[in-house]
Amino acid sequence: MNKTTLAEFLTHAELAEPALRGMITDIAQACKAIAVQVNKGSLLGTMGSLEAQNVQGETQKQLDVISNDLFLQMNQQGGHYAGMASEEMDEPYLIPERYRQHGRYLLLFDPLDGSSNVNLNLSVGTIFSILRCPHGISEPLVMDFLQPGSAQVCAGYALYGSSTMLVLTIGQGVHGFTLDQDSGDFVLTHATMQIAASSNEFAINMARQRWWDAPVQRYIADCQAGSEGPLGKDYNMRWVASMVAEVHRILIRGGVFMYPVDARTREAGGRLRLMYEANPMAWLVEQAGGLASDGQQRILDITPQGLHQRVAVYLGSREEIQRMATYFKA
Ligand code: AHG
Ligand code: MN
Ligand code: MN
Ligand code: MN
Numbered sequence: 001m002n003k004t005t006l007a008e009f010l011t012h013a014e015l016a017e018p019a020l021r022g023m024i025t026d027i028a029q030a031c032k033a034i035a036v037q038v039n040k041g042s043l044l045g046t047m048g049s050l051e052a053q054n055v056q057g058e059t060q061k062q063l064d065v066i067s068n069d070l071f072l073q074m075n076q077q078g079g080h081y082a083g084m085a086s087e088e089m090d091e092p093y094l095i096p097e098r099y100r101q102h103g104r105y106l107l108l109f110d111p112l113d114g115s116s117n118v119n120l121n122l123s124v125g126t127i128f129s130i131l132r133c134p135h136g137i138s139e140p141l142v143m144d145f146l147q148p149g150s151a152q153v154c155a156g157y158a159l160y161g162s163s164t165m166l167v168l169t170i171g172q173g174v175h176g177f178t179l180d181q182d183s184g185d186f187v188l189t190h191a192t193m194q195i196a197a198s199s200n201e202f203a204i205n206m207a208r209q210r211w212w213d214a215p216v217q218r219y220i221a222d223c224q225a226g227s228e229g230p231l232g233k234d235y236n237m238r239w240v241a242s243m244v245a246e247v248h249r250i251l252i253r254g255g256v257f258m259y260p261v262d263a264r265t266r267e268a269g270g271r272l273r274l275m276y277e278a279n280p281m282a283w284l285v286e287q288a289g290g291l292a293s294d295g296q297q298r299i300l301d302i303t304p305q306g307l308h309q310r311v312a313v314y315l316g317s318r319e320e321i322q323r324m325a326t327y328f329k330a
Helices: 006-012 019-044 062-076 115-120 206-211 214-228 243-253 274-287 318-329
Strands: 049-053 059-061 081-086 105-113 124-132 154-160 164-169 174-179 186-190 201-203 256-259 291-293 313-316
Touching (some): 019 174, 059 115, 105 115, 164 274, 256 318, 274 313, 313 318
Antiparallel strands (some): 049 059, 124 154
């Protein structure tokens, strides 16, 4: 079998920005390093929680911090970035000057998504997003990061599941690579991933139902009514509590993923983070033929107001997200 490695893929891809080759290669290396840490599991004694809380108000896991540090260290050395920002850091990370001085890009990331699952040996991942740095800025400020998702030049995730995968877009479809543990190569196994337009699988944290708004109540009620209800078909439910795993499932076999704003999260704006989670996933989903909305508008059109801003997220199969939009308008 002829295998296309990530390196070959990047050599033959028409890269609008030549620097993407180096940036994606570095990201792949960093994800491999995180995969090793996750994979060793309890052998390293790093499965526990820390005392510290991050800026999100979450208790950090040891592996949140280890993954964050690995991602910073392994991506800054290429000299591509003027700045980086992460779910785990209050402020943008100040890259040492020798690496930052010619950097033309910004890297945003969720170093370990689904980290509540990490000591359960369930799937976790890393989510990343690359933006251009506004011209001439060598010490970027928060406002320089606040670009809409439509401005991303690369977005993707690594999934540390039963195999390790890297799934990414540079605006030319979505392509998935599986880590060959023997050779150390990421091999193209899922070219041009497409989300089925219709589906009958939804993912939502049902435990929060009593706090949902009416449109979400109605959408899920219709799904649950199944073949006896207005939709005339039966639905299935999944909840991994790891957005990377949910989006990956949707890329493979369709479905919808929802994290609404509810009565408990309204003040915060929602649960998931716009810059580290919603934007990169929204671009991947759109590039695979699906839709991603906050209930009112396309996620990629949101003008960010803050680095750690939270949003409602509804993404996945086109027909389902369109139906949900009609419920929000009703
Ligand atoms: P993170 O581990 O990066 O903080 O993100 C967790 C997110 C997301 O992956 C998942 O969809 C959601 O939180 C799970 O939320 P519940 O705790 O409500 O299940
Ligand atoms: Mn977190
Ligand atoms: Mn996350
Ligand atoms: Mn995280």
